[in-house]
Amino acid sequence: MREMFDRIAGRYELLNAVMTAGLYKLWNRKVVRATGLRPGGDALDLACGTGSLTRALAGAVGPTGSVLGVDFSPEMLRAARARPAKNAEYRLGDATDLADVPTGRFDAVTIAYGARNIxxxxxxxxxxxxxxxxxxxxxxxxxxxxRGKLSGAFYGLWFDRIVPKVGGLISGDAQAYAYLPQSVKAFVAPDELAVIMGRNGLQNVTWDRLGGGIITLHSGTGSLDGPR
Ligand SMILES: C[S@@+](CC[C@H](N)C(=O)[O-])C[C@H]1O[C@@H](n2cnc3c(N)ncnc32)[C@H](O)[C@@H]1O
Structure with missing residues (x-):
């Protein structure tokens, strides 16, 4: 998995822009809004990849705040560091084991298109x-x-057929872009994801669909509760 992300890092953000017709930036802004971050806040962006959301978070917290991006792919981090923001820092690490990050350290923690791979x-x-x-x-x-029949049919054509071809051609890695629709199919349903968040201590978990249903945005509030 890590090697696959290393291989596609160079063209990853270009492909995101092509595959979402630029909408990924709008969805990043929705994530930033959902964090409730203010200038001076501290945020952690897990599975940060090339840092497109990390940079959006850095803009929200401003020069008195800070953002840490964590990813387990050295090549993704290399691409992220090539577009630096003064208040963003990147670190190699596993999102499920943040041993060097102190408890209660951040005002917001995000993960975009990462959970599906974990x-x-x-x-x-x-x-x-x-x-x-x-x-x-x-x-x-x-x-x-x-969920809709029409949107489902369009999605099937675009995501299951065109994206793997275009992704494979532009990135030079057909395997990675065949994996993409497979990983979406294999991922837990949105309701189940909300349950998993809740049983690990996050409270008031809610979720919404964006982009005509092709994107989900889940959010929850941090608590002192441990996993149940
Ligand atoms: C589809 S990309 C998403 C990148 C970025 N968040 C974005 O919005 O474009 C998935 C990222 O998750 C990272 N990743 C997958 N499993 C991980 C793990 N266990 N710990 C840290 N990063 C992980 C990959 O290296 C890759 O950069």
Missing amino acids: PDLDGLFAEMNRVLRPGGRAVCLEIARP
């Missing part, structure tokens, strides 16, 4: 809750399959 979702959300201050916000953005 088998241990309990470990992920337990860590997100642990490093959040009580009352801070955890936000998870993911790709989903839309």
Whole structure:
């Protein structure tokens, strides 16, 4: 998995822009809004990849705040560091084991298009809750399959057929872009994701669909509760 992300890092953000017709920036802004971050706040962006959401968070907290991006792919981090923001720092690490991050350290913790790639979702959300201050916000953005027949048919054509071809051509890695729709199919349903967040200490978990149903945005509030 890590090697696959290393291989596609160079073209990853370009492909995101192409595959979402630029909408990924709008969805990043929705995540930033859902964090409730203010100037001076501290945020952690897990599975930060090339840092597109990390930079949006850095803009929200401003020069008196800070953002830490964590990813387990050295090449993704290399691409992120090539577009530096003064108040953003990047670190190599596993999102399910943030041993060097103090408990209650952050006002907000985010993960965008990362949870789907992480088998241990309990470990992920337990860590997100642990490093959040009580009352801070955890936000998870993911790709989903839309419910409507028409949108489902369009999505099937675009996401299951065109994206793997275009992704394979532009990135030079057909395997990675065949994995993308498979990983969305294999991922837990949005209701179940909310349950997993809740049983790992996050409170008042809510979720919404964006982009006509192809994106889900889950959020919850940090608490001192541990996993149940
Ligand atoms: C689809 S990309 C998303 C990147 C970025 N969040 C974005 O919005 O574009 C998924 C990222 O998750 C990272 N990743 C997957 N599993 C991880 C783990 N267990 N710990 C840290 N990063 C992980 C990959 O290296 C990759 O950069």
